[in-house]
Structures are given as C-alpha cells and as structure tokens.
Amino acid sequence: MSALVKSPPLSQPSLLAEIRALGAIFYREWKIFLRYPSWVIALIVWPVIFPAMYILGARALAGPDGSGLTQFLHAAGTDNFLGYIVIGTTVWMWQNIVLWDVGFALRQEQWRGTLESNWISPTFRFSFLIGSSLAQMVSVVIFLVVTLLEFTLFFGMRLDGSLWLGLLVILAAIPAIYGLGFAFASLVITAKEAQNFVFLVRGMVMIFCGITFPVSVLPGWMQGVANWLPQTHVMNAMRKALLTTGGLPALLPDLEKLALFGVFWLVAGYLLFVWMDRRARKTGAIGQF
Amino acid sequence: MMSIPVSYAQPSWLSHLRALFAIARKDWKQYWRYPLSAVSSVFQPVIWLTPVYFMGQAFSVNGQARGFAAYSGTYDYMSFILLGTALSNFIGSVFWGMGYSLKNDMDAGVLESNWLAPLPRPLLLVGRTLTSLLVTAITSALMLGVAGLLFGFRISGNGIAALLTALPMLIGLYGFGFAFSALVLIMREANTMVDISSYMVQLFSGSNFPVNVLPRWLLPVALALPLTYGFDAVRGFLLKTKTLLPIPVEVALLVVFMFIMIWLGLAVFRRLERRVRMLGTLGQH
Numbered sequence: 001m002s003a004l005v006k007s008p009p010l011s012q013p014s015l016l017a018e019i020r021a022l023g024a025i026f027y028r029e030w031k032i033f034l035r036y037p038s039w040v041i042a043l044i045v046w047p048v049i050f051p052a053m054y055i056l057g058a059r060a061l062a063g064p065d066g067s068g069l070t071q072f073l074h075a076a077g078t079d080n081f082l083g084y085i086v087i088g089t090t091v092w093m094w095q096n097i098v099l100w101d102v103g104f105a106l107r108q109e110q111w112r113g114t115l116e117s118n119w120i121s122p123t124f125r126f127s128f129l130i131g132s133s134l135a136q137m138v139s140v141v142i143f144l145v146v147t148l149l150e151f152t153l154f155f156g157m158r159l160d161g162s163l164w165l166g167l168l169v170i171l172a173a174i175p176a177i178y179g180l181g182f183a184f185a186s187l188v189i190t191a192k193e194a195q196n197f198v199f200l201v202r203g204m205v206m207i208f209c210g211i212t213f214p215v216s217v218l219p220g221w222m223q224g225v226a227n228w229l230p231q232t233h234v235m236n237a238m239r240k241a242l243l244t245t246g247g248l249p250a251l252l253p254d255l256e257k258l259a260l261f262g263v264f265w266l267v268a269g270y271l272l273f274v275w276m277d278r279r280a281r282k283t284g285a286i287g288q289f
Numbered sequence: 290m291m292s293i294p295v296s297y298a299q300p301s302w303l304s305h306l307r308a309l310f311a312i313a314r315k316d317w318k319q320y321w322r323y324p325l326s327a328v329s330s331v332f333q334p335v336i337w338l339t340p341v342y343f344m345g346q347a348f349s350v351n352g353q354a355r356g357f358a359a360y361s362g363t364y365d366y367m368s369f370i371l372l373g374t375a376l377s378n379f380i381g382s383v384f385w386g387m388g389y390s391l392k393n394d395m396d397a398g399v400l401e402s403n404w405l406a407p408l409p410r411p412l413l414l415v416g417r418t419l420t421s422l423l424v425t426a427i428t429s430a431l432m433l434g435v436a437g438l439l440f441g442f443r444i445s446g447n448g449i450a451a452l453l454t455a456l457p458m459l460i461g462l463y464g465f466g467f468a469f470s471a472l473v474l475i476m477r478e479a480n481t482m483v484d485i486s487s488y489m490v491q492l493f494s495g496s497n498f499p500v501n502v503l504p505r506w507l508l509p510v511a512l513a514l515p516l517t518y519g520f521d522a523v524r525g526f527l528l529k530t531k532t533l534l535p536i537p538v539e540v541a542l543l544v545v546f547m548f549i550m551i552w553l554g555l556a557v558f559r560r561l562e563r564r565v566r567m568l569g570t571l572g573q574h
Contacts, residue, residue, distance in 0.1 A: 054341070055498055056503065060366075060499055061344065062348060071349065075347045076347060112319055198335065213340060213346070
C-alpha cells in the first residue's frame with residue numbers, strides 16, 4: 001500500500017509573507033506611477049493652478065484697496081486668505097486623489113485583467129488596498145511638500161502656526177480620508193463605472209466643507225451637514241494649526257471628531273470590502289469589467 | 290483595353306459635409322448613450338461655483354462685493370463669473386473635442402483607418418467638435434438656468450452683439466485646437482495635457498476674475514491670450530463692466546487673432562502630423 005505523501009504548500013501565509021506582499025504591491029504601484037512622466041508633472045503643477053483660480057477670485061473680491069478683507073477677517077477670523085484657501089483646496093485635492101487612486105485601485109486591476117489571479121493568491125485580500133494606499137500616501141506626501149514649498153517660497157504664504165501641529169492633523173485625518181477611499185473601492189468592485197460617485201463625494205466636500213470660505217457663512221441646515229463631514233474638521237484643524245497660534249488645545253475638538261470619524265470609516269470601509277468581495281465572488285463579478 | 294475603375298471616394302464639398310455630419314451623428318449617439326454625463330455637465334460647474342459664491346459672501350457687505358466692483362465695474366460678481374464659466378465650457382469643449390477625441394481614437398484603434406479616409410484631416414478634427422459644441426451650448430444654457438436660480442444671474446446688455454463677439458473668439462479657438470491635437474499625436478497622451486492646458490487657458494483669460502488682479506509678472510500672459518479680450522468684450526456688452534480696451538478695439542483684435550490662430554494652428558498641425566506619419570507612430574498609443 002502506497003502511502004499518500006502530502007506535499008507542504010509552497011505558499012505559507014504568515015505575517016512576513018503579508019509584509020512581503022505589501023512591499024511588492026507598493027513597488028508595482030510606484031513603478032507604474034513613474035512610468036508616466038505627465039503624472040509627475042501633474043503632481044507639481046496642480047497644487048499651484050487649482051488654488052490659483054480661487055485665490056485670484058478672492059483677491060478680486062478683496063478689492064484694490066483691500067476693503068473686502070475687513071469683512072473676511074470678521075467671518076473667517078484671519079485676513080490670510082491665501083493660506084486659508086490653500087489649506088482648503090489642498091484638503092479637497094487630497095480627498096479627490098484618494099477617491100480616484102485608492103477608490104479605483106481594484107477597478108484598475110479589473111481592467112488589467114489581474115484581479116482574479118491576485119484574488120486567488122494566498123495574500124490577505126485587503127492587503128491589495130492597503131498596499132495601493134501606501135504607494136499613494138508617498139505621492140500625497142510629495143504633493144503636500146510641493147504645495148507648501150511653492151506657496152511659501154514663490155507666493156509668500158504666511159504660516160503663523162506650527163508645522164508639527166499640521167503634521168499631527170494630517171496623521172489624525174488619514175483614517176477618515178483613507179477609510180472613505182476603502183469604502184469607495186469596495187463599492188467599485190460591484191458598481192464598476194462609479195465615476196459619478198466620486199463627483200458626488202467631492203462635490204459635497206466642495207459645497208459644504210468650506211474649502212474657500214468659513215462654514216459660518218452657510219445657511220443653518222448646510223452648517224449641520226458640514227458638521228457631519230470629516231473634511232470640514234480636517235480643514236478647520238489644519239487652519240488652526242498652521243495659521244493661528246492657539247496651539248494644541250485649539251485643535252482638540254476637531255481632533256476628537258476626526259478620531260471618531262476615522263474609526264467609523266475604517267470599520268465601514270473594511271466591512272463593506274468583506275461584503276462586496278463575498279457578493280462579487282458569488283455573482284462572478286470579480287473578473288468582469 | 291483595360292478600363293480604369295472609377296474611385297468610390299470622390300472628395301467634394303458635398304462629401305466633406307456628409308462626412309462632417311456622419312462624425313457629428315456618431316458622437317451625438319455616443320454622447321447620449323451615457324445620459325448621466327449630460328446631467329453631470331450641467332451640475333458640475335454649479336458645484337464648482339458654489340465655493341466661489343460663498344467666498345463672495347464672506348467678502349461682501351450687505352450682499353455687495355465692493356472690492357470686486359472696484360476692479361470690474363460691477364457688484365454682481367456671480368453674473369460675471371457665470372458668464373465666464375459658460376464661455377469656458379466652450380474652451381473645454383474644443384480642447385476635449387479635438388485633443389482628447391484623437392486619444393480616444395488611438396485607444397480604440399481607429400485613428401489610422403480614419404486617417405486614410407478621403408477627408409482633409411483638420412476637417413476630421415472640426416467634425417469631432419460639432420456635437421461637443423452643440424451639447425456644450427445646451428448644457429451651458431441649462432447650467433445658467435440652474436445657477437441663476439441658486440445664485441442669481443442678471444444680464445442687461447446687447448445679447449446679439451455679445452454673440453457676434455464670441456464668434457471670432459470661438460473660431461480662433463480652433464487654431465489652438467489644431468496645434469493642440471498635433472501635440473497629442475506626438476505625445477500620445479491626452480488626459481493630463483488637456484486637463485492642465487484648458488484649465489490654465491481659462492485661468493489666464495480671466496474666466497472667474499478680472500485679469501487686472503493678476504500679479505504684474507503674469508499679466509502679460511493674460512494679455513497675450515486673445516480669449517482674454519473675448520471674455521472682456523462679452524462681459525462689457527452684457528454686464529456693462531469696465532473693459533481693458535475700448536470694445537471695438539477688442540473686437541478688432543479678436544478678428545485679427547482669429548485669422549492668425551487658424552493659420553498658425555493649421556501650420557503646426559500639418560508639420561507635426563507629417564512628422565508622426567514619418568515616424569510611423571500614428572497607430573501607437
């Protein structure tokens with residue numbers, strides 16, 4: 001009687017294997033990014049030209065003698081409209097980039113025809129999203145540094161606050177911003193062409209969160225909606241951190257809310273991912289596009 | 290005796306018109322295949338203008354933007370911006386219609402076969418803008434209606450004169466479009482190029498603000514763009530704003546620029562398109 005010899009599987013899922021997989025995903029995404037020089041150019045040009053439209057509009061509204069600034073100071077608590085708008089538009093662009101890049105990470109795998117084969121690898125499936133997000137975070141760091149350098153060196157943006165507190169706000173914002181991206185990426189597995197969802201989410205941020213204006217000028221019901229959007233608190237906290245000298249105590253109310261939003265969106269993003277993954281495998285939608 | 294077969298393709302003005310119509314009809318069918326895009330093109334500009342509206346409120350006293358009036362000659366900053374946005378939509382439609390459509394054809398693998406059609410190639414590009422212009426006219430009118438209800442939109446001047454002024458501006462824009470399409474052929478990438486170029490043209494021609502707020506070192510860029518005078522003259526007619534130059538001078542400049550841009554754009558297009566054919570990269574993407 002011949003004994004059936006069971007060969008050990010070549011793939012042994014372990015923490016180290018997961019880290020190696022994350023590294024491989026990161027490396028792949030980064031190589032793809034560098035393959036298209038126009039994406040790199042966009043990373044340098046957009047941080048200036050996107051806020052420029054609003055900044056020049058604000059300059060026109062302020063008037064040649066700066067008479068409109070008194071009113072802005074009264075409403076926003078600062079006359080530094082340049083810094084105010086740069087922070088608002090940068091947070092908007094950050095969320096927008098995350099929605100497109102992280103949100104469509106799995107969709108791009110569908111287009112390339114690699115999602116199904118990746119899905120049957122012994123890698124934890126959520127790692128594909130985390131790996132893409134890590135690569136995306138590096139480009140966001142470059143984007144934020146470029147924005148800061150361009151506006152402080154060439155346009156004389158004044159920052160009276162602390163860059164360290166600004167960094168703290170960025171760290172506090174990551175769970176909410178990327179959690180939303182994960183939730184969105186999960187929806188896209190089934191919904192496929194979901195560009196209009198991106199337009200909806202970024203449109204809401206644009207309308208309610210005060211990217212160029214203090215939320216206090218909004219009608220009451222709109223202020224209520226703004227309060228439920230994490231990006232409002234990211235902008236608030238970032239403006240307090242970088243433009244004012246209030247220090248950490250001034251940021252705490254917004255940081256607390258960001259922590260709650262972060263937990264909510266990370267959990268929601270993960271649960272949605274598990275649900276959509278199961279649904280897509282049942283309906284066979286994983287490999288379809 | 291061997292008879293020479295008559296060519297099926299007999300290029301004439303009529304066949305060119307038929308081709309233009311066929312291209313426009315194909316694009317029209319394709320556009321309405323995705324009705325959500327139409328809804329999106331009405332509401333997207335409104336969404337983008339909302340922060341401007343509320344920003345204006347933050348700078349205004351009793352609803353009056355006095356600082357803005359000192360620059361532009363009107364307190365009504367929203368009508369000023371809405372008019373600029375409607376005109377900008379046409380800039381976008383020419384850039385996307387000409388440049389991006391070539392990229393779409395490249396990706397779909399039909400560019401080479403289209404290039405073999407017995408139709409002047411610039412006309413092929415013009416054909417790609419026809420539907421886009423018609424759709425832009427419809428969606429811009431709807432956008433003005435929606436934005437007018439939300440933010441207020443009041444014009445009081447001579448609409449026909451404004452329309453006649455916008456015409457040479459639009460025709461001149463085709464010159465830009467020809468040169469730009471040739472660049473897309475060479476670079477084989479369109480999305481970022483179209484996005485950044487059309488945004489920068491809109492920025493510097495003052496679609497959302499009077500150009501005299503630009504820093505001195507950037508003002509020459511705005512003044513070198515014919516579109517700046519187009520925006521300015523149309524606003525001068527419809528909103529009675531302060532114009533950079535007397536309106537008849539701006540209109541004359543637009544007409545002169547129209548001829549120069551068409552000539553220049555076609556020259557660039559012919560040169561680069563020839564180079565692409567010599568390199569043999571027309572079918573690549």
